[in-house]
Amino acid sequence: MSRSEQRQRTGWLPAIRCFEEEEARVREKAHDCGMSVGQFMLSAALKRQTRSKIDSHVINELRRLGGLQKHLFTKGNGVLSKEYANVLVEITEAIKRIDC
Template sequence: MQSSPLPVADPTRNATRQDTEQATQRPPQKRVEIRWARDDYQAVVHKAQACGLTLSAFIRRATMGRRITTLTDQTAIAELRRLGGLLKHLYPKQAHWTAQEKKRYWAGYEQLLEVVKAIERRL
């Protein structure tokens, strides 16, 4: 009996949320066919692509009430966190800034953190 070769992971491909989702859940066992109007089908495919999910994964998440995050939101959160980290390094350790300047700096930094938290809550 000849065994089938194991799939080889592509080292150039990053793991996606879809890969993680499939690894942590039971494997799908039932197949469902759905009839779509052409426009509705295209809209759902577009939404799935915007989230970086396959059509099946997107529909499963939507119907089961699970979180669906667009790639744009994920990218925005990551970028805002990166900017916040860089901004923290710009704060002078010496007393060259006036108290007013320091207060404005920290107010801006806290606003940035609030934006990140607001986006995360919306997800």
């Protein structure tokens, strides 16, 4: 955002109240997207697309590891299947969190 565009913004939105967990999650997502909390909240409210600044290589590596984990899960014949399933869930959640 250029300085002149920033100076044209004269409106002010009041602070919002939220739970600590919500605050932490919003701050984390804003950080992942390389934005301030205010910029992130405004973008979200106006349904603008936000993009994570985290390298797509990280997402691809997580997907690769998930594929390997799934392979071990199917080859394990039930041995440690609960543990494999838990790891797959965690990998999937990590990908979702990264992919703003």
